[in-house]
Amino acid sequence: MDPRDLWTEALAGVLARPMRSALTTLGTVLGITTLVITIGVASTAGNQIVGRFDALTATSVTVKVPPAQPDSADTVPLVDWSGTEAVRRLAGVESAAALGDSATTNSVQVRANDVNAPGDTSGQTLAVVAASAGLPAAVRGTMTAGRFYDAGNLARHDQVVVLGDQAARLLGISRVEDAPAVFFKGQSYTVIGVLGGIERERRLSTAVIVPPTTGADRLGLRDVSLVLVNTALGAAEQVARQAPIALAPGHQDSLTVVAPPDLSKARDGVQNDVNGLFLVLGLVSLVVGAIGIANVTLVTVMERVGEIGLRRALGASRRQVAGQFLLESTTIGLLGGIVGAALGIAVVVCVAVVKQWTPVLDLTLAFGAPLAGALVGLLAGLYPSLRAARMEPVDALRAPS
Known part of the structure; x- marks a missing residue:
C-alpha cells in the first residue's frame, strides 16, 4: 500500500x-x-x-528617621548618634549602625587631588554620608584596604574618610598606606580605608563615609536618617518592636520600621x-x-x-x-x-x-x-x-x- x-x-x-x-x-x-x-x-x-x-531567613531591620523640621523650636534630635548603643543591648541584636545624609551632600564633587589641571578627570560626583563606627558589620561589609574609623577618631573630630569600593575605584585610590587625601567642599580629608563587599545599603559602595562628629562640624550632617540593625535568626520581629523605643523613647511612633514578614x-x-x-x-x-x-x-x-x-x-x-x-x-x-x-x-x-x-x-x-x-x-x-x-x-x- x-x-x-x-x-x-x-x-x-x-x-x-x-x-x-x-x-x-x-x-x-x-x-x-x-x-x-x-x-x-x-x-x-x-x-x-x-x-x-528567603524572607523568613532575613535578619535585617531598618529604622527610618523623619527629617527634622527647619522651623521647629525643638533643637533636640529625634534620634541621637549614641542611640545605636541602646539598640545593641537588645536581645537578639548582632550589630547596629546609624547613617546620616542630606540633600546637600547627596551629590558632591570629590577630587583625588587639589590641582585643577586641564583635562583632569580625577573629580567625581559622589554622595557623602555620615555613619557611626559600627557600619561595616551593619552593612555586612569588609575592609578591603586600611581600617574603619574608631571611637578615637570620633572623639578627636578627625578629618578622615572611608571610601566605598566603587568610589575608591572611580577616584583611582587602591591603597591607603601612603595616606591619600580627597578634597570636597573646600576641605581635605585623609582616606584611611576602603569598604567593600557591602550587602545592605549598597549605595554606600559609591559614597564617601565620614565620622558623624566631622560630618556635623563641616558638612551639616547632624541628624540620623537611618538605623541599620542585624539580628539573630528569629529575633527580627521582636527587635523591630523594641528598636524604636530604644532609639526615641516617647516618640517611637514617629519612626518607620522595615522588618521581615511575620513568621506565622x-x-x-x-x-x-x-x-x-x-x-x-x-x-x-x-x-x-x-x-x-x-x-x-x-x-x-x-x-x-x-x-x-x-x-x-x-x-x-x-x-x-x-x-x-x-x-x-x-x-x-x-x-x-x-x-x-x-x-x-x-x-x-x-x-x-x-x-x-x-x-x-x-x-x-x-x-x-x-x-x-x-x-x-x-x-x-x-x-x-x-x-x-x-x-x-x-x-x-x-x-x-
Whole structure:
C-alpha cells in the first residue's frame, strides 16, 4: 500500500467515529497538559516558596528617621548618634549602625587631588554620608584596604574618610598606606580605608563615609536618617518592636520600621502555595480520568450495539439503557476512587518512612476520594449513555457485531 493510501485510510478511520477520536485526542492533550502544568506550576510554586523562606531567613531591620523640621523650636534630635548603643543591648541584636545624609551632600564633587589641571578627570560626583563606627558589620561589609574609623577618631573630630569600593575605584585610590587625601567642599580629608563587599545599603559602595562628629562640624550632617540593625535568626520581629523605643523613647511612633514578614504569616503563605499547587494538579488529574472513563464507556457502547438493540427490542426503555451505562461508568469511577485513595495513602506513608518524616493524612480527603471518583465517573458517562439511549432498536440490530 502506498504511503499516501495508508494515510488516507488512517484518516478515514479517525473520521469514521469523530467523537471517539476527539475524546481520545483530548485525553492525550490533557495528559501532555498535565505534564507541562506539573513541571511549570511546580517550578513556579517552588520559586514562590523559596522566596518566602528567603524572607523568613532575613535578619535585617531598618529604622527610618523623619527629617527634622527647619522651623521647629525643638533643637533636640529625634534620634541621637549614641542611640545605636541602646539598640545593641537588645536581645537578639548582632550589630547596629546609624547613617546620616542630606540633600546637600547627596551629590558632591570629590577630587583625588587639589590641582585643577586641564583635562583632569580625577573629580567625581559622589554622595557623602555620615555613619557611626559600627557600619561595616551593619552593612555586612569588609575592609578591603586600611581600617574603619574608631571611637578615637570620633572623639578627636578627625578629618578622615572611608571610601566605598566603587568610589575608591572611580577616584583611582587602591591603597591607603601612603595616606591619600580627597578634597570636597573646600576641605581635605585623609582616606584611611576602603569598604567593600557591602550587602545592605549598597549605595554606600559609591559614597564617601565620614565620622558623624566631622560630618556635623563641616558638612551639616547632624541628624540620623537611618538605623541599620542585624539580628539573630528569629529575633527580627521582636527587635523591630523594641528598636524604636530604644532609639526615641516617647516618640517611637514617629519612626518607620522595615522588618521581615511575620513568621506565622509566612508559614500560612507557604501552606497556601503548596495547597494551591496540589489542588491544581489534582483537578487536572481528575479531568484526565474523566476523559478516560468517557472514552472507554463510548468504546463500550460502540462494541455493544447489538446488545443495546436486543434490549430495546425486548422492551427496555431509553432511560433504562442510559441508566445501565451511567451505572457502569459510576462504578468504574467509584472503584478508581477507592483504589486511588488506598494507593495515595500508601505512597504518602512510604515516602514519609523513607524520608523519616511524619506522615500527615487528611482523612476527609481519603474518605471523600471514592465519592469524588463516583461523581467523576457519573459525569464522564453522561454522553456515552445518552448516545446509547438514542439508538433505535432496528438500527442497532442491523449494525455489524
